[in-house]
Amino acid sequence: MIVKINTNIKLADVQDVYNGPEGRLWELLMGEQIHIGGLASSMDLAEKAAVTAGTRGVDLCCCTGAGMRFLVRFKNVAEMCGVDATETVINLGIERAKAEGYSDRISFVANDVCNCGIDSNSVDFVWGEDAWCYVEDKTKLIAEAARIVKPGGIIAFTDWLEGPVLMSDDEAARFLAFMKFPNIQTLDGYKALLTENGCDIREAYDTGRYVQYIDLYIDMANKQLTYDALKIIGFDMDLLTAIGNEMEFMRQLARDGKIIQGLFVAQKNS
Numbered sequence: 001m002i003v004k005i006n007t008n009i010k011l012a013d014v015q016d017v018y019n020g021p022e023g024r025l026w027e028l029l030m031g032e033q034i035h036i037g038g039l040a041s042s043m044d045l046a047e048k049a050a051v052t053a054g055t056r057g058v059d060l061c062c063c064t065g066a067g068m069r070f071l072v073r074f075k076n077v078a079e080m081c082g083v084d085a086t087e088t089v090i091n092l093g094i095e096r097a098k099a100e101g102y103s104d105r106i107s108f109v110a111n112d113v114c115n116c117g118i119d120s121n122s123v124d125f126v127w128g129e130d131a132w133c134y135v136e137d138k139t140k141l142i143a144e145a146a147r148i149v150k151p152g153g154i155i156a157f158t159d160w161l162e163g164p165v166l167m168s169d170d171e172a173a174r175f176l177a178f179m180k181f182p183n184i185q186t187l188d189g190y191k192a193l194l195t196e197n198g199c200d201i202r203e204a205y206d207t208g209r210y211v212q213y214i215d216l217y218i219d220m221a222n223k224q225l226t227y228d229a230l231k232i233i234g235f236d237m238d239l240l241t242a243i244g245n246e247m248e249f250m251r252q253l254a255r256d257g258k259i260i261q262g263l264f265v266a267q268k269n270s
Helices: 011-019 021-030 038-048 066-075 087-099 138-148 169-179 187-196 210-223 226-232 237-255
Strands: 056-060 079-084 106-110 123-129 149-162 199-206 259-268
Touching (some): 011 087, 021 226, 038 066, 066 087, 079 087, 123 138, 138 149, 138 187, 169 237, 187 199, 210 237, 210 259, 237 259
Parallel strands (some): 056 079
């Protein structure tokens, strides 16, 4: 399989996004749960993964920890640890966990998700929502997820993927540059990585959500949140127009089947 790559995108570029106005713009359009489908997507993933009360999990690329707060609140998970490389979102996540009364059950680690420092075979599940697309070395990422989860434990995540219709090199270059993705995986690519790391695939499919949610975000930006978006970017109309053009480009890629949201649930061999 061919994986589209942009060698110019590094971790520092992703950190710049979530340290600055671009990250706030994504949260404006998508809410605290900065992933396609919001609460419904989180609930779907948790149910597919059979996350149960009293378990312990790790969220790799946790951002502000919205996924962890969801799991503690709605699935009564006993303890979550979030790993992220951007201090700004970790600090905000600590504040939000405290505000919701979960400081004793949610913790954060500022580290590389490919070498997070968490003990091997120590957690019941590993979690991720539409964020692993930002990780440059997905081979190491999946190996790290498989390392820290217990035998019989679960790796459950959604992510943005190249769809069944492949992007051209020019399309991929434009998309990756706008989104600050160093590369983008495929359904088969992630399945292969999970299998190579001793996991059995339970679920791996296109959720079918991408197009309708990109439509929603564009409508919100154009019809309701234009002023709010402009305020975040310093009322720069030219910049807002440029962002809008890239969103329209993404919408067309999604309609053409070139970008999808994939859902994965895999169980580590005992």
